[in-house]
Amino acid sequence: MLLKGNKNLILPLIKKELEHDNVSLVVSSSSKYRVLVGREGQIRIVAPSNIDCDRLMELVKKSKSSILDYLENNVSEAFEGTDPVGLSREEIMDLAGKAEEYLTPLVKMYADRIGCKVNSICYKMQKTRWGSCSSRRNINLNILIMLLPEELRHTIVIHEVCHLRHMDHQHDFYNLCSSIQPNFKENQLRVQKLGDDIFRKAFGF
Numbered sequence: 001m002l003l004k005g006n007k008n009l010i011l012p013l014i015k016k017e018l019e020h021d022n023v024s025l026v027v028s029s030s031s032k033y034r035v036l037v038g039r040e041g042q043i044r045i046v047a048p049s050n051i052d053c054d055r056l057m058e059l060v061k062k063s064k065s066s067i068l069d070y071l072e073n074n075v076s077e078a079f080e081g082t083d084p085v086g087l088s089r090e091e092i093m094d095l096a097g098k099a100e101e102y103l104t105p106l107v108k109m110y111a112d113r114i115g116c117k118v119n120s121i122c123y124k125m126q127k128t129r130w131g132s133c134s135s136r137r138n139i140n141l142n143i144l145i146m147l148l149p150e151e152l153r154h155t156i157v158i159h160e161v162c163h164l165r166h167m168d169h170q171h172d173f174y175n176l177c178s179s180i181q182p183n184f185k186e187n188q189l190r191v192q193k194l195g196d197d198i199f200r201k202a203f204g205f
Helices: 007-018 053-074 089-113 143-147 150-162 171-180 184-203
Strands: 023-028 034-037 043-048 120-124 131-133 138-142
Touching: 007 023, 007 053, 034 053, 043 053, 053 131, 089 120, 089 138, 089 143, 089 150, 131 150, 138 143, 138 150, 143 150, 143 184, 150 171, 150 184, 171 184
Parallel strands: 023 043, 120 138
Antiparallel strands: 034 043, 131 138
16 A cells, blocks of 8 residues: 555554654655654654555654654653643642652563663653653653553553563554553553543643
């Protein structure tokens, strides 16, 4: 299946792979694949119209770690360009403190469980992402995780920790997640459903 005429089918898969919603896909007459990252975290992928969609996904997976590393080191917008409207500064600070206190031991526990080490853990408030893990073994977590039920907090931490071993979203990754939390996939759906409401209340969109 070629990219031309199938842009709307492949773009959601790219967003899922990169765990990033602010992604655009440009179908080009050029023969080159390119990735451009904006100062506010927007990702623009330019790909030739005659590229096979499977091949495009391979290229996205190969460049994922570089993209995440760039975002981590060059994009520091804690609120991704949108100020929270549903939470006071005091509530945000309270969430940040609780997140660090509660989630840090979880990250270390699950990392030990799969035999991996974390380089650093950073807490932010973001409007679309629950977390990320870079090739440098740095994990970022959204403080809004603390508004989720306890079991789902574990789900997100497990997701990011398992990226320490598998940076992609292939079978080995999901098998590892499910070996830690048997209902992991079902919980991911719950996170998505509850997350929409949490982000809407926090940021007013």
